[in-house]
Amino acid sequence: MDNTNILEMRNITKVYPTGLVANNHVDFSLRKGEIHALAGENGAGKTTLMKVLFGLEKPDEGEIILSGASVSIHNPIDAIHKGIGMVHQHFMLIPSLTVAENIVLGDEPGKYGVLDNRMASEMARTIGQKYNMNVDPEDVVADLPVGIRQKVEILKALHKGADILILDEPTAVLTPQETKELFAELKGLRDKGHTIVFISHKLNEVKELCDRITILRDGKDVGVYDVKDVSEQKISSLMVGRNLEVNTQKDPVEPGRIVLDVRNLNKENESGRQVLHDINFQIRAGEIVGIAAVEGNGQKELSEITAGLEGFSEGDITVSGTSIKNKTIKEIRGMGVSHVPEDRVAVGLVGDASVSDNLITYVYDKKEYSSHGLLDRKKIAGYARDLREKFLVKSKDGTEAVRMLSGGNMQKVVVAREFSTNPQLIILNQPTRGIDVGATEFVRQKVLELRSRGSAVLLVSADLNELFELSDRLMVMFDGRITADIKDVGQVTENELGEYMLGLKKQEGM
Known part of the structure; x- marks a missing residue:
């Protein structure tokens, strides 16, 4: 791994119209030929930072330095042209098309608007062989298991010239065998000089795969570390600002009826x-x-x-x-x-509805919260506030649209609503x-x-x-x-x- 930075994000600040400061003067750098973990709680700013890098968001402050030159990345096409690719957690493939058709999409070989299927298949086969990720180009994506679909996503990014590859929770749906295979492939990419950003909440995987780690907390970067020098416990405590029990303690319970x-x-x-x-x-x-x-x-x-x-x-x-x-x-x-x-x-969730309205979805028609068909807004607000506090939902006052929350806080809203009914x-x-x-x-x-x-x-x-x-x-x-x-x-x-x-x-x- 070369110690020279090929990418620097300096002083990146992003404030959403709601007033949420997603990135607060964040610095982030990548070296050529490294696998760099990006870690932090939901709402810490990881996704926003990578959206800025991939051209999905425009920063309010800061600059991006790529190969020594300041660049502006206006959209994902711009990012791809600059050698930056991203594999999203929810794949962006077209299931009804073949592997080859997905890989060459946007760069289709052929004449007069007619795809040359033979050439497309050859291009897909060549890129797969180059990176030791062999997938049958003629297979229809809808028929493929999730682990193979992920390979197609990676190959699609590599075919478009990605030198820097952003992977968002890539092992979330993989078996241990598929994860092991993916890690071997990612190490192969690193050995060929590619740089990988690995976003994951699985700290054991970070320890196994990554060279360095940048940790974000509350929109700020709290440090860059060599992975070999920090334990899982240290990483988790840096992420949340307190010590955590990594293993859940389960008491014995005698099952009943x-x-x-x-x-x-x-x-x-x-x-x-x-x-x-x-x-x-x-x-x-x-x-x-x-x-x-x-x-x-x-x-x-x-x-x-x-x-x-x-x-x-x-x-x-x-x-x-x-x-x-x-x-x-x-x-x-x-x-x-x-x-x-x-x-x-x-x-x-109902994305455009408020946090409070999402919390009371299944109790609003109960007698204690409505009378003669009219909602008792005061009681409902108190109920929702109690749930937000009990389930640690980070929300200003419960009136904002639930879609404005981070993924983790949206999940806490669902959990608060479903767990609170004593099922x-x-x-x-x-x-x-x-x-x-x-x-x-x-x-x-x-x-x-x-x-x-x-x-x-x-x-x-x-x-x-x-x-x-x-x-x-x-x-x-x-x-x-x-x-x-x-x-x-x-x-x-x-x-x-x-x-x-x-x-x-x-x-x-x-």
Whole structure:
């Protein structure tokens, strides 16, 4: 690694119209051929800083120095032309197109507006071979597993000439085997002289992969460190400004009566493909059952069916003995079911509504908050304020649109609303995805509080550490089937779990 800076962001300040100071005189630098971690709590300014670098946001102050010259980056196309690429957490591929078509998009070979498919495939194959990321150019992206789609995103950026590559939470949906493969590929890119910005909340991965780390807190940079010189505990305390317990402490609880009973559940999606095959399991009061699966293997459908977001025709689901079949979401919630969805923005929140209005979504029509059809705004404001304080939501006064909050604080709004109803069953789908170590610690402790109060918990998570720390039992899904039901979580390794998740192994009797 060359110690000369190839990129410097100096004194970057970004203030949003709401008055939120996202970046406050931040300095950030990159050296050629390094993997540089960017860490911080949600709302610390990481995303804004990278949006400035990629041309998605314009800074109010500061300058960017690239290869010794001051530059202005007006938009992502401008960034790409300057050799800066970004792989977003939610991929930007077109599923109906082939790998080759996605990679050459915007730079299509051909004449008179007609794509030369043979040449496109050759270009995609050549870039894949160059970086040892071989993907069949003819494959349709919609048919690919998530780990391969990520490779296509990286290859697309490299094809467009990215020397600096920004990766936003790249391992969030990968198995241990896929993560190991990705790390080998990223080290290969580094060895070829590429520079990588690695945004992650998984500090063990930062320690394993990265050369240096810049830590942001409350919009300011609080230091740049050689990764080998700082522990995970030190990084987390610098991020949040206090010492944290990295491992969640879980007290023993004796499970009680059966709360959730899923029997012979089958489900076809809109295109007629069967996404759930004969699913059977139970969850008891005071029990957390975790589901481990690679994205797209039926876990999302299972959680959404149980929450009432999707219907089903074959099999049955009962909550405390009562079937939820053909019931509305409101009726299912009335049975004591709460749900933290995978997509907090699209499903969990009303973005333009205020923080307070999002918090009272399911209680506004209760007698204590309304009278003769009129809302008691004073009582509602007090209720919402109590929840904001209890769940540590960083909000000015609750009147701002919830979309103006950071990702971690939006998640806390969803968690506050769903946990505060004392559910007998709570369905959690990726409850800590994309949130920082401090918010993650907080959410996990709240999950354990629900467990200790006798709630049954269905936990879907791509974070294997989270599943190991929280789950009393672990189920693995592959291709819409349960392939393992692990009663003693401490007796299975991450690697073995990964084999179940990839369909390489199946528990006897499943």
